[in-house]
Amino acid sequence: MEARLDDLRAAFSGRLLTGPDETAPFLTDWRGVWRGEAFAVVQPDTAQDVAAVVAWCARTGTPVVPQGGNTGLSGGATPDATGRAVVLSLTRLDRVRSVDPLNNTMTVEAGCILQRVQEAAAEAGRFFPLSLAAEGSCTIGGNLATNAGGTAVLRYGNARELCLGLEVVTPQGELWDGLRGLRKDNTGYDLRDLFIGAEGTLGVITAAVMKLHPAPAARVAAFAAVATPADALKLLALAQARLGAALTAFELVSDTCLGLVLKHFPGLRPPLEAPSPWYVLVEVTDLIEEARGAAALEGLLEAGFEAELVSDAAVASSIAQSQALWALRENISEAQGHEGKTVKHDISVPIPRIGGFIAEAEAALAAQFPDNRRVVFGHLGDGNLHFNLSPPEGDDGQRMVGQQEAINRLVHDIVDRYDGSISAEHGLGVLRREEAARYKSPVEIGLMRAVKQALDPQGLMNPGKVLS
Amino acid sequence: MEARLDDLRAAFSGRLLTGPDETAPFLTDWRGVWRGEAFAVVQPDTAQDVAAVVAWCARTGTPVVPQGGNTGLSGGATPDATGRAVVLSLTRLDRVRSVDPLNNTMTVEAGCILQRVQEAAAEAGRFFPLSLAAEGSCTIGGNLATNAGGTAVLRYGNARELCLGLEVVTPQGELWDGLRGLRKDNTGYDLRDLFIGAEGTLGVITAAVMKLHPAPAARVAAFAAVATPADALKLLALAQARLGAALTAFELVSDTCLGLVLKHFPGLRPPLEAPSPWYVLVEVTDLIEEARGAAALEGLLEAGFEAELVSDAAVASSIAQSQALWALRENISEAQGHEGKTVKHDISVPIPRIGGFIAEAEAALAAQFPDNRRVVFGHLGDGNLHFNLSPPEGDDGQRMVGQQEAINRLVHDIVDRYDGSISAEHGLGVLRREEAARYKSPVEIGLMRAVKQALDPQGLMNPGKVLS
Numbered sequence: 001m002e003a004r005l006d007d008l009r010a011a012f013s014g015r016l017l018t019g020p021d022e023t024a025p026f027l028t029d030w031r032g033v034w035r036g037e038a039f040a041v042v043q044p045d046t047a048q049d050v051a052a053v054v055a056w057c058a059r060t061g062t063p064v065v066p067q068g069g070n071t072g073l074s075g076g077a078t079p080d081a082t083g084r085a086v087v088l089s090l091t092r093l094d095r096v097r098s099v100d101p102l103n104n105t106m107t108v109e110a111g112c113i114l115q116r117v118q119e120a121a122a123e124a125g126r127f128f129p130l131s132l133a134a135e136g137s138c139t140i141g142g143n144l145a146t147n148a149g150g151t152a153v154l155r156y157g158n159a160r161e162l163c164l165g166l167e168v169v170t171p172q173g174e175l176w177d178g179l180r181g182l183r184k185d186n187t188g189y190d191l192r193d194l195f196i197g198a199e200g201t202l203g204v205i206t207a208a209v210m211k212l213h214p215a216p217a218a219r220v221a222a223f224a225a226v227a228t229p230a231d232a233l234k235l236l237a238l239a240q241a242r243l244g245a246a247l248t249a250f251e252l253v254s255d256t257c258l259g260l261v262l263k264h265f266p267g268l269r270p271p272l273e274a275p276s277p278w279y280v281l282v283e284v285t286d287l288i289e290e291a292r293g294a295a296a297l298e299g300l301l302e303a304g305f306e307a308e309l310v311s312d313a314a315v316a317s318s319i320a321q322s323q324a325l326w327a328l329r330e331n332i333s334e335a336q337g338h339e340g341k342t343v344k345h346d347i348s349v350p351i352p353r354i355g356g357f358i359a360e361a362e363a364a365l366a367a368q369f370p371d372n373r374r375v376v377f378g379h380l381g382d383g384n385l386h387f388n389l390s391p392p393e394g395d396d397g398q399r400m401v402g403q404q405e406a407i408n409r410l411v412h413d414i415v416d417r418y419d420g421s422i423s424a425e426h427g428l429g430v431l432r433r434e435e436a437a438r439y440k441s442p443v444e445i446g447l448m449r450a451v452k453q454a455l456d457p458q459g460l461m462n463p464g465k466v467l468s
Numbered sequence: 469m470e471a472r473l474d475d476l477r478a479a480f481s482g483r484l485l486t487g488p489d490e491t492a493p494f495l496t497d498w499r500g501v502w503r504g505e506a507f508a509v510v511q512p513d514t515a516q517d518v519a520a521v522v523a524w525c526a527r528t529g530t531p532v533v534p535q536g537g538n539t540g541l542s543g544g545a546t547p548d549a550t551g552r553a554v555v556l557s558l559t560r561l562d563r564v565r566s567v568d569p570l571n572n573t574m575t576v577e578a579g580c581i582l583q584r585v586q587e588a589a590a591e592a593g594r595f596f597p598l599s600l601a602a603e604g605s606c607t608i609g610g611n612l613a614t615n616a617g618g619t620a621v622l623r624y625g626n627a628r629e630l631c632l633g634l635e636v637v638t639p640q641g642e643l644w645d646g647l648r649g650l651r652k653d654n655t656g657y658d659l660r661d662l663f664i665g666a667e668g669t670l671g672v673i674t675a676a677v678m679k680l681h682p683a684p685a686a687r688v689a690a691f692a693a694v695a696t697p698a699d700a701l702k703l704l705a706l707a708q709a710r711l712g713a714a715l716t717a718f719e720l721v722s723d724t725c726l727g728l729v730l731k732h733f734p735g736l737r738p739p740l741e742a743p744s745p746w747y748v749l750v751e752v753t754d755l756i757e758e759a760r761g762a763a764a765l766e767g768l769l770e771a772g773f774e775a776e777l778v779s780d781a782a783v784a785s786s787i788a789q790s791q792a793l794w795a796l797r798e799n800i801s802e803a804q805g806h807e808g809k810t811v812k813h814d815i816s817v818p819i820p821r822i823g824g825f826i827a828e829a830e831a832a833l834a835a836q837f838p839d840n841r842r843v844v845f846g847h848l849g850d851g852n853l854h855f856n857l858s859p860p861e862g863d864d865g866q867r868m869v870g871q872q873e874a875i876n877r878l879v880h881d882i883v884d885r886y887d888g889s890i891s892a893e894h895g896l897g898v899l900r901r902e903e904a905a906r907y908k909s910p911v912e913i914g915l916m917r918a919v920k921q922a923l924d925p926q927g928l929m930n931p932g933k934v935l936s
Contacts, residue, residue, distance in 0.1 A: 100818070100820065102701070102705060102819065102820035103818045103819045103820050103851075104708070104819075105818070146654065147654050147658075149652050149654075153651065153652065154651075157629075158652060160658070161625075161629065170911065170915065174911045174914075175911070176909070176911045176912055176915065177909060177911075178912065180887065180889070181818045181887065182816045182817070182818065182851060182887075182888065182889050182892070183621065183622075183816065183819070183849075183850040183851050183852070184617050184621065184626060184816045184847075184850050184851065184852045184889065184892035184893050185816060185889035185891075185892060186614065186615050186617075186665055186889070186891050186892060186893055186894065186895045186896070187889055187890060187891045187896055187900070187904045187907075187908070188665075188896060188904060188908070188912070188916050188934055188935075189662060189665070189666055189670075189915075189916045189919055189920075189934075190615075190628070190658075190661045190662060190664065190665055190666075191912065191915050191916070191919075193658045193661035193662070194657060194658060194661070194662055194919075196658065197654055197656075197657070197658055198657055198658075202657075213712075214708055214709050214712055216712075233570070237570060240572070240682055241682050241755070242755065242756065243755070244681075244682055244684075244713065244755045245712065245713030245714075246713075287709070287710065287711070287712045288710065348650045348651065348652045348653060349650070350568070350571045350573070350649045350650065351570065351571045351572075351651070352568065352570035352571050379652075381651075382651040382652050383571075383650060383651050383652065384651070384652045419648065419649065419650075420650065421648070421650050421652065421653035421654070421655055422655060423653075423654050423655045424650070424652035424653060424654060425652050425654055426654065427654045428654070428655055428656060432655070436655045436656060439655075440655070440656070441644065441645060443638065443642045443643070443644045443645075444644055444646065444656070444659065446642075447638065447644065447657075447659055447923070448656050448657045448659070450922040450923055451657055451659075451662075451919065451922055451923075452657075453922060454918040454919055454921060454922030455915070455918055455919075466656055466657075467656075
């Protein structure tokens with residue numbers, strides 16, 4: 001053991017951690033749902049050091065568990081219980097290597113915190129749109145490994161659509177330099193997109209070329225009351241036809257969600273005078289001037305009133321007011337966390353079928369698990385819902401968690417019938433691995449296994465994640 | 469031979485061609501650059517029939533050469549000279565299976581002509597943006613197999629970015645149903661993007677779910693004179709900052725190109741009074757009204773005049789005028805074809821480096837191959853140039869074609885030093901296969917080979933294309 005550790009230590013420049021206190025934070029996810037053991041935790045200094053560590057692991061048959069900011073929700077960055085793995089933390093690869101505003105690209109290392117990436121873009125007069133709740137601690141490498149979504153996908157796409165090139169350490173410990181800053185390149189297989197979303201099971205992303213966008217002059221938000229998800233969908237269609245790419249967010253919030261946020265965040269105020277069963281948060285972005293964006297948003301809401309889709313709305317008239325409206329949306333998860341344990345589903349369906357899906361899934365849950373509260377919100381413009389459950393008020397949720405498997409099955413069977421996805425933006429990790437295998441065809445699982453076997457024949461890269 | 473043919477004929481529903489007259493059009497590319505032989509040409513009726521044909525080929529060890537509209541420029545759809553292959557023409561799979569305007573998607577079969585896909589979208593009040601010169605005869609399956617680009621990539625992306633899901637026949641003859649109409653789905657490896665751009669070497673695309681966009685109210689074009697590519701780039705940056713997603717095309721045209729078009733298309737008129745070494749064709753799209761789009765475009769050009777980037781400009785004031793400006797751009801290739809043989813390069817570089825690239829490549833060609841004319845145009849907003857050569861006036865170009873290898877090497881070595889791509893939108897086929905192997909790293913070629921071996925271990929899918 002000691003000889004092996006010395007050998008590993010000699011292989012790279014960076015930190016090697018073995019003490020229980022030092023390694024503990026890397027051996028569990030931030031919610032404490034999964035817990036594992038590791039032979040060691042390494043934090044290499046450079047991509048070359050990552051390559052050296054992975055080469056050592058390949059030589060010695062040691063499993064590798066890549067880890068970014070450790071903010072995942074599916075257990076994809078936690079080692080298993082065997083203690084055989086090395087946890088490979090990318091957090092010391094945190095340089096912004098370059099920003100090229102004329103090419104609208106930046107080259108960043110995998111361990112860069114997402115917020116730092118956003119800031120570096122802003123410093124160069126550009127906008128990096130990827131945005132999600134964990135942005136203060138998640139890393140761009142983790143965002144790419146899980147193809148993260150967030151609140152700007154409607155306009156700018158997932159992490160995948162924001163990436164032009166990658167640098168990757170292969171399972172054999174070789175460094176692939178695919179750091180291209182090109183809009184068009186048709187010279188062979190799309191290796192970039194194969195590594196994106198593979199959750200570290202095919203290799204380790206060490207750096208990426210990300211796309212930048214022009215910095216908008218203003219982002220204006222409104223909170224609007226709608227009677228049903230079906231009305232919200234009609235308003236979405238209206239918004240897309242009128243606003244096109246100026247529509248940058250279209251989020252759905254149930255009254256239950258709003259109630260939880262107002263209860264647990266007393267600094268936040270109800271956005272409208274009267275409650276409504278459902279709300280949408282709409283954001284319009286304007287490149288040139290705030291007034292034009294606000295006028296476009298107000299025009300949409302007026303059309304929504306006229307079409308009897310919107311019964312009331314509040315349009316932010318300042319950045320602070322926009323942020324306050326966004327806070328109502330962004331704090332739902334945390335508010336839900338104060339109401340006992342949770343059962344979460346990160347699902348997507350074709351957009352026009354969301355109304356039917358919500359009705360059917362809510363009815364089925366009400367029939368079979370009537371006590372639990374349904375906490376439904378999400379990225380309506382992407383067809384992506386966080387279809388969550390909380391226990392009855394005052395209940396800690398232990399009983400509900402005991403029913404989790406049956407609840408998941410009920411919800412995901414409906415998702416499947418609606419031609420949807422059981423993991424829209426959180427990845428499979430270990431959480432959804434077996435369920436994905438149930439809903440996917442044998443042909444698709446076979447193709448995935450063939451790719452895994454081809455690139456990682458030893459099966460050392462993040463074993464047990466994505467595929468069993 | 470006859471017994472084998474009977475066996476194949478019995479395996480599927482559709483046409484089987486063996487007579488020399490019938491098969492001839494499938495055995496050469498439309499330009500007549502490549503020519504091959506085939507055991508048979510098959511045109512199956514359905515995806516299940518494609519699967520049956522490919523299964524038969526897998527069983528009998530018969531190579532398969534998938535073919536769409538046969539409009540490629542890299543020889544990717546022509547069989548080799550051995551006569552062992554079956555040419556698998558997808559043209560009978562030409563149904564638009566469904567259009568879902570509320571989900572902004574359509575499901576189309578691989579053999580649908582691109583123009584038909586555009587029309588079906590328009591009939592549903594939506595816009596399908598993929599557009600290129602061959603759209604009247606190329607197929608959507610071929611567009612996806614080669615990740616086609618065209619004139620709308622700046623705003624809407626390549627074929628890859630327009631696709632949400634695929635149906636594919638694997639090299640083993642199994643049918644993978646990945647026809648998802650979801651904006652977000654993170655449940656495993658990105659098989660879709662692996663098949664897109666693989667030029668039929670990993671499987672056969674039989675259908676796809678494509679993204680639709682809101683139908684714009686107006687598209688307004690302008691033709692502007694600029695002194696240098698560097699000034700064109702500055703105007704591009706100005707356009708992106710002012711117009712964002714309303715900027716839908718930004719094409720570069722040299723005066724040589726314009727001269728060839730005006731010479732060979734006498735119905736077209738010079739767009740400006742005085743000639744200029746370079747021009748840009750700029751297009752602005754507006755969702756709501758033409759006047760707003762025209763005002764935005766005029767505002768950009770005024771800013772360009774003030775910044776001394778633009779010396780003269782013509783803004784189209786009608787659809788007919790816009791089409792006339794586009795005709796000056798779209799007929800360059802055909803005009804060049806009337807001036808003897810051509811040597812073409814479909815290259816891309818990071819956008820801010822285009823000016824330097826053009827200067828260096830033109831100087832090197834002028835020094836080493838001084839007689840030939842340089843015919844340079846392309847999608848400046850994507851960093852993609854068609855950096856072509858024509859022989860001196862009156863010369864048929866045979867001598868130049870004899871120097872082709874040296875010319876390619878000279879141009880592509882410069883592309884490589886500029887961190888560019890030697891095939892931006894035309895794919896590798898057989899034309900660029902060996903050159904790609906020279907410029908790519910052994911690690912990348914190794915990864916590509918591993919993927920090929922994993923999915924097509926018999927090596928029967930479009931052999932000799934992409935990889936040697």
